[in-house]
Amino acid sequence: MIRIALLASVFALAACQSQSDPDLDQTGTLPDLPEQNDTLLPAMEIPTPAGWDGDLPTVPEGFTITAIAEDLKIPRQMLLLPNGDILVAEGSGGNAPAVRPKDVIAGLIKSRGKSSVEGGDRITLLRDQDGDGQTDLQTTFIDGLDAPYGLAFVDGALYVANQDNLVSFQYTEGATSIEGPGTELTKLPAVINHHWTKAMTASPDGSMLYVGIGSNSNIGERGMDVEEDRAVVWEIDRETGASRIFASGLRNPTALSFNPWTEQLWAVVNERDELGPQLVPDYLTSVREDAFYGWPYSYFGQNVDPRIRPQRPDLVAQAIVPDYALGSHVAALGLDFTSEGGLGGPFAEGAFVGQHGSWNRSDPSGYKVVFVPFRNGRPSGEPIDVATGFLKDGHARGRPVGVLFDEQRRALLIADDVSNTVWRISRQGGPTVLEEQ
Amino acid sequence: MDQTLPHSRSFSSPLHAVLLAFPVALYPAALVSDITYLNTAVIQWSNFSSWLIAGADLFAGIVLTWAVLSLFFGRATHMRRRGIAYHVVVAVMFVAGVTNAFQHARDGWHSVGTLGLALSVLCTVLALIAAFIAYGDANIRGGRT
Numbered sequence: 001m002i003r004i005a006l007l008a009s010v011f012a013l014a015a016c017q018s019q020s021d022p023d024l025d026q027t028g029t030l031p032d033l034p035e036q037n038d039t040l041l042p043a044m045e046i047p048t049p050a051g052w053d054g055d056l057p058t059v060p061e062g063f064t065i066t067a068i069a070e071d072l073k074i075p076r077q078m079l080l081l082p083n084g085d086i087l088v089a090e091g092s093g094g095n096a097p098a099v100r101p102k103d104v105i106a107g108l109i110k111s112r113g114k115s116s117v118e119g120g121d122r123i124t125l126l127r128d129q130d131g132d133g134q135t136d137l138q139t140t141f142i143d144g145l146d147a148p149y150g151l152a153f154v155d156g157a158l159y160v161a162n163q164d165n166l167v168s169f170q171y172t173e174g175a176t177s178i179e180g181p182g183t184e185l186t187k188l189p190a191v192i193n194h195h196w197t198k199a200m201t202a203s204p205d206g207s208m209l210y211v212g213i214g215s216n217s218n219i220g221e222r223g224m225d226v227e228e229d230r231a232v233v234w235e236i237d238r239e240t241g242a243s244r245i246f247a248s249g250l251r252n253p254t255a256l257s258f259n260p261w262t263e264q265l266w267a268v269v270n271e272r273d274e275l276g277p278q279l280v281p282d283y284l285t286s287v288r289e290d291a292f293y294g295w296p297y298s299y300f301g302q303n304v305d306p307r308i309r310p311q312r313p314d315l316v317a318q319a320i321v322p323d324y325a326l327g328s329h330v331a332a333l334g335l336d337f338t339s340e341g342g343l344g345g346p347f348a349e350g351a352f353v354g355q356h357g358s359w360n361r362s363d364p365s366g367y368k369v370v371f372v373p374f375r376n377g378r379p380s381g382e383p384i385d386v387a388t389g390f391l392k393d394g395h396a397r398g399r400p401v402g403v404l405f406d407e408q409r410r411a412l413l414i415a416d417d418v419s420n421t422v423w424r425i426s427r428q429g430g431p432t433v434l435e436e437q
Numbered sequence: 438m439d440q441t442l443p444h445s446r447s448f449s450s451p452l453h454a455v456l457l458a459f460p461v462a463l464y465p466a467a468l469v470s471d472i473t474y475l476n477t478a479v480i481q482w483s484n485f486s487s488w489l490i491a492g493a494d495l496f497a498g499i500v501l502t503w504a505v506l507s508l509f510f511g512r513a514t515h516m517r518r519r520g521i522a523y524h525v526v527v528a529v530m531f532v533a534g535v536t537n538a539f540q541h542a543r544d545g546w547h548s549v550g551t552l553g554l555a556l557s558v559l560c561t562v563l564a565l566i567a568a569f570i571a572y573g574d575a576n577i578r579g580g581r582t
Contacts, residue, residue, distance in 0.1 A: 038547050040543070041539055099484050102542035222480065223480045307545030307547045308546065
């Protein structure tokens with residue numbers, strides 16, 4: 001009798017999970033935002049890893065996809081060097097202690113969706129010597145790093161954002177390895193590191209580096225004391241290492257890139273969880289200087305989050321509405337803009353966005369790479385799928401992280417931290433086909 | 438042999454008393470730290486409540502298992518009204534406690550709220566009632582045997 005009562009209560013809990021409404025449009029400049037639904041047991045669906053077994057991600061008609069690097073150790077973000085070599089940052093960071101029983105349980109559940117490979121704490125170099133799109137050399141470029149993520153190349157120097165500091169390395173053209181540990185430009189906020197990734201990009205003139213620093217909690221549940229210098233983008237002087245907060249209220253800015261048409265800083269940002277399967281949409285936005293984007297007090301402008309006390313109506317009033325919603329819980333982790341006609345056709349002008357995929361909804365979202373078309377430097381339409389098929393039969397064969405548009409070879413690279421692969425998408429027949437179009 | 442004695446023996450086991458002591462101590466402690474959280478919004482009080490409730494739930498589960506097992510081992514037919522009430526109180530306390538653990542797993546201000554406070558009050562009251570049912574007439578019984 002008691003067991004039946006227990007079972008019944010579990011089902012009652014499960015029934016509290018609201019289902020997604022497929023009619024809601026959660027992408028674009030004006031996403032539909034449903035009522036908040038902070039259920040007793042958050043909706044969870046963790047697709048566990050599975051192999052590709054010779055299969056490949058699905059790409060649009062006229063494109064081809066190949067793996068150009070395998071057996072990596074948790075590849076995250078990538079960088080193209082002037083000589084065409086590709087760098088891949090590999091690692092897993094974070095050292096947030098479990099402060100509640102929930103943290104222990106949620107950690108175990110979420111880890112089921114991850115690769116069992118240990119993070120490499122290194123940067124791997126990929127070289128295509130003969131330009132056939134295949135990697136001829138895959139070698140460790142820099143070793144002994146600490147969960148490297150953001151990468152930038154300015155004026156002969158390579159900048160690497162570890163989870164706790166920003167280091168630079170002098171680069172010689174054609175080098176296939178660099179001895180560590182590099183020169184520290186500045187420490188980065190690293191206490192707890194609930195969101196540990198330090199995304200990075202350089203300003204077009206090379207004078208400044210921008211680093212995305214994620215929040216230390218979902219919604220302030222570790223207290224606001226640990227949120228100092230979190231959920232912000234730092235601007236760092238490349239010469240002196242002096243830093244300041246460039247913009248704030250960005251819960252987890254996981255990839256930064258300069259919009260080549262407006263020369264403005266843009267970011268993809270992961271929004272908060274546990275308000276329901278369709279809240280809050282992750283977004284792509286221009287990052288305005290000294291602007292506040294809402295976290296933790298509100299989202300998409302003035303939608304107040306009641307889970308944070310004391311509330312701050314003064315900050316809510318200032319909160320900026322982000323430019324473009326990508327969908328709830330898609331976990332956008334990669335961002336790169338096209339240039340020089342991109343991949344052609346519908347992929348000529350816009351931004352590629354890698355979506356790692358959801359846990360906090362029963363109908364998984366993300367697990368793909370999309371293209372957001374731009375016109376006149378602004379988003380101009382619905383996202384278009386570029387790479388899909390990462391989910392199959394409830395398992396994740398891969399999870400996209402960083403994306404990199406390779407302008408020289410007209411290819412899109414995708415880092416995948418479940419199959420530990422770098423994928424390369426290009427036009428069938430190569431760039432010449434593109435030029436004839 | 439008095440037919441009620443086996444049941445009384447179950448209650449009078451010192452081990453049972455120790456197990457029931459945890460919900461009796463921890464649920465009221467969680468209630469106090471819930472109230473403190475609601476008064477201060479200092480998140481650590483909610484964290485304390487989470488652990489106190491988790492500990493109370495663990496031992497409430499053991500106490501409940503003990504009670505259920507005693508049903509299967511010949512006590513049921515001899516159960517008096519007091520025994521039935523005890524089973525119901527412990528079962529409701531456990532279910533409310535587990536629900537409260539989920540409630541406290543929500544983030545930030547939502548970790549307590551009206552529901553969390555109400556469940557903490559309910560668990561506190563039920564833990565005390567369970568103790569009174571189990572040991573309320575211990576002196577009388579002790580004097581008789």
